[in-house]
Amino acid sequence: MLIQLKNLTKTYQHHDGAINAVDNLSLDIPKGSFVTITGASGSGKTTLLLILGGLLRPTSGKMSYNGKEINLHNDEDLANFRSKHIGFVMQSFALVPYLTAIENIMIALNVKNKNTTENKKRSLELLEWVGLEDRTTHYPKELSAGQQQRVAIARSLANQPDLLLADEPTGNLDPGLSEEILGILKEINQKQKTTVIMVTHSPMAAEYGDTRIQLKNGKLVV
Amino acid sequence: MRLTDLTLKELWHRKSQLVSGLLAITLGIGVIVGIRSFSVVSEKAVAVNLDNLGANVLVLPQAASVDNYYSADIDAPTFPESYVERIVTSTLPGVDNLSPKLTRRVKIGNKNIVLTGILPKSEIASKPIWQQGGLMAKKVAASCAPKPAAEPAKYLDAKLQRKGIDSLAEADCFIGSAVAQRLNLKETGTLAIEGKTFTIVKVLPETGTVDDDRVFANLHTVQALLGTGEQISAIEIMGCCSEISDGLLGKLRNVLPDTRITTIGQIVSTQIETNKMMNKISLVFLIIILFVGSISIGNYIWANVNERRKEIGILRMIGYHKRHIYYILVLKGIIIGLLGGIAGYILGTLGAIWLGPQFAGIEVSPIYTLLIVSIALSISISILGSVIPAYLAGKIEPFSNMQED
Numbered sequence: 001m002l003i004q005l006k007n008l009t010k011t012y013q014h015h016d017g018a019i020n021a022v023d024n025l026s027l028d029i030p031k032g033s034f035v036t037i038t039g040a041s042g043s044g045k046t047t048l049l050l051i052l053g054g055l056l057r058p059t060s061g062k063m064s065y066n067g068k069e070i071n072l073h074n075d076e077d078l079a080n081f082r083s084k085h086i087g088f089v090m091q092s093f094a095l096v097p098y099l100t101a102i103e104n105i106m107i108a109l110n111v112k113n114k115n116t117t118e119n120k121k122r123s124l125e126l127l128e129w130v131g132l133e134d135r136t137t138h139y140p141k142e143l144s145a146g147q148q149q150r151v152a153i154a155r156s157l158a159n160q161p162d163l164l165l166a167d168e169p170t171g172n173l174d175p176g177l178s179e180e181i182l183g184i185l186k187e188i189n190q191k192q193k194t195t196v197i198m199v200t201h202s203p204m205a206a207e208y209g210d211t212r213i214q215l216k217n218g219k220l221v222v
Numbered sequence: 223m224r225l226t227d228l229t230l231k232e233l234w235h236r237k238s239q240l241v242s243g244l245l246a247i248t249l250g251i252g253v254i255v256g257i258r259s260f261s262v263v264s265e266k267a268v269a270v271n272l273d274n275l276g277a278n279v280l281v282l283p284q285a286a287s288v289d290n291y292y293s294a295d296i297d298a299p300t301f302p303e304s305y306v307e308r309i310v311t312s313t314l315p316g317v318d319n320l321s322p323k324l325t326r327r328v329k330i331g332n333k334n335i336v337l338t339g340i341l342p343k344s345e346i347a348s349k350p351i352w353q354q355g356g357l358m359a360k361k362v363a364a365s366c367a368p369k370p371a372a373e374p375a376k377y378l379d380a381k382l383q384r385k386g387i388d389s390l391a392e393a394d395c396f397i398g399s400a401v402a403q404r405l406n407l408k409e410t411g412t413l414a415i416e417g418k419t420f421t422i423v424k425v426l427p428e429t430g431t432v433d434d435d436r437v438f439a440n441l442h443t444v445q446a447l448l449g450t451g452e453q454i455s456a457i458e459i460m461g462c463c464s465e466i467s468d469g470l471l472g473k474l475r476n477v478l479p480d481t482r483i484t485t486i487g488q489i490v491s492t493q494i495e496t497n498k499m500m501n502k503i504s505l506v507f508l509i510i511i512l513f514v515g516s517i518s519i520g521n522y523i524w525a526n527v528n529e530r531r532k533e534i535g536i537l538r539m540i541g542y543h544k545r546h547i548y549y550i551l552v553l554k555g556i557i558i559g560l561l562g563g564i565a566g567y568i569l570g571t572l573g574a575i576w577l578g579p580q581f582a583g584i585e586v587s588p589i590y591t592l593l594i595v596s597i598a599l600s601i602s603i604s605i606l607g608s609v610i611p612a613y614l615a616g617k618i619e620p621f622s623n624m625q626e627d
Contacts, residue, residue: 055539055621076543082620083541094536098235099223106223111541114224155540 001067002163002195003029003052008061010047010218021047022058023218029211031162034189035197036209044218045199046167052197053086053165054078066162083111087156087194089185091168093148095140101127101151102136108158126154130184146177153184157194164188166198170205182208225546229553232530239526243558244565246518250511251566251600252573257507258595259574259586267584279459281305281474282482286455300324300453303441305478309457312477316470321458324444325436328415335401336436337415339444339454340390390440395420399427400434413437416447461485512603519558519607523551527615538620551612552605559604563597570596 010022021044029035037045050056051063054070055078063070065085071077088094095104105123106116113119127133130150132143140148149169156164166185170178186208189196200206214221233240283299306322324339390396397407402425407413413420420439428434445452461470474483527534534547571588578586 050621053539055619079538079541079543079620082539088539094532094539096228096533096536098231099228103223103227103231107228107537108540110224116224119223159541 001028002031002033002065003027004064004067005052006062006064008048008051008063009059010044010051010056011059020044020218022051025061025218025220027213027220029195029197031195032189032193033195033211034186034209035195035211035213036206037197037199037213037215038201038203038206039215039221043215045215047218048215049165049167049197049199052163053088054081083159085162087159087161087164089149089152089156089164089166089169091171093140093145093152093172095148095151095155097140100137100139101132101143101154104140104151105155105158108155112159122158123154126157127151129157130154145172146180149173149177149181150184153181153188157188157192162195164194164196166196168200169198170200170202175204178202178205225550226553229550229557232550233554233557236526236529239522240558243519243522243526244562246522247515247558247562247600247604248565248569250515250518250603251563251596252569254508254511254599255567255570255592255596256574256577257570258504258592259571259589260578260584261504262589263578263584263586278485279461279471279474280484281309281457281459281478282455282484284480284482286482298325298455300450300455301481303445303452303454305454305481306457308477309459309474312473314470314473314477316461317459317474319460321460322441322454323456323458324441324448324450324453325455326444326448330405330413330415333404335405336432337444337448338436338438339441340438341441390423391421392440392443393418393420394423395437395439396424396426397422397438398434398436399425399429401437415439418443418447508599512599512606515600515603516607519555519604520611521607522558523555523608523611524614526554527551527611527618530615531618534615534618535620538618544616547616547618548612551615552608555604555608555612556601559601560597562604563600564593566600567593567596 005025005027008022008025008027009020012019012021021042023044025048037048039045047056051058051072054072057072057078063072065081070081082088096107099107102120102123105126106119109119109122124133124136127136130153132147132150132154135143135147135151138147140151143151149172153169164185169185170181173181182205185196185198188194196209198205198209206212283301285299303322306320309317309320322341326337327334328337329335395413397405397413401407405413407422407425409422409425411422413422415437420437426433426438439447441454459474471483471485475481537547537550538544571586571592574586575588578584
């Protein structure tokens, strides 16, 4: 198993009481799988994705990665975990606005490798792979939504992660572009054997997953 | 693409913000540089004025009092003239002019006057007020003005000093204004003292001091006339006031243990108090600018952090640590500090050069060492100002970018 969650709970305190966004959830995610998480708004799917990516600390429970328990309460450990193992693709693309397409990828590579020449070479390869070799010096605002998402996907693959987490990656795209992006994610999963976990509202997008999970009130439905 | 490149690109990307941030630090540093440029010139002017008050340290024989010195008693104690050499060869810092004197009361006709033997060069240098009277066309050196360290005392070369005696010839004398009035004497006239005739080369302008009642002649002539041998009554020293504060008197006592060394209290206290006051004013301005500058930079960086919350979240998401966020923001502060320090130095210096003659009637010159001080100060202010916003930026959650625009 790539990921094992055991009795994971995330509680938010509100003025009218505590709410469990993720409620005592246990889950195993095999290596190389393409998991889609669906559910209504407030069902806890994004919270679960944040915990899986080491971006949010759970209130209780354990998470193991490749059989090794992750210390979910140490900020430095979580930063290392993210840079070594996880790639993120966000609905809003999460690109740095004043960096060009190639620089947005290089800044991710710089976390692990300070060699600028090597990083530039690798960034160019990634941009070629997503079909944007002619847009390397374009800023995000000079790219279409689909092109921005492709840059974000290229960046997510920069450090060759074992796990790609995608949060509504097609949420800002029209149906044609959505299929294109989903196709890229599927290719990453199948050709590079990268595990993909994707949160989506779209039933069409959910069809791309070989394992489909539905959440309701922080609990697994299916 | 390294974090330094990212910082530079971000600075360039938000140029208008950069200008406003730079403006705050530039103005702050400009004010400090301007004030300092003014104060250095005015400190020199004040120091010159203070020097005009005359010598401020007296070396007297052990048994003598200051009253003895001023009353010039016939039997007032003396000490060897060679003591001057001892001070000179000790190369004590802060001793600017040495003026050995032999003073005795003598009768001219039926009137009592005070005859003072002086070595003219050192005497004249320590009495700038006489130079203003046209006795000697020589620029006044401020004893307390900034100057190269360990500048030797002006009496260093005894032979040179003896050459100076020639300028006050063996039979020449200066007379104080009160003496000229009482004895009805004029320049180029003559004056007989103890059977020797002196030519009056100058009637000194009125000073309002005991010098008005004195006749000044060559020290060695006076020593021969009074039969004292190579003895003197006192050595007047123009000591730098800061050096006096730092224990110059104690050091002089070590050099001349068998003498009585005293300050002319009012002069010294005026000099020290004036210098202290000017230093305090500079310090108060420095503290205000440090405080205001740090807050301005802090405010600027904090506004920048808030604008970059999403971007900081992205960097944290892709694996950057808190320390990398601190680095980006503090580096930004340092760059702004560097640019602001240079711009502030140029602004402050140009401002002082332009405004100095117009408003204060003083010529201000660039002080190049202030450039280093400006940059160091500006960077310090910027680091101080950016530390807290950087710390708070480190607390931004890495999922900040998950929220939709």
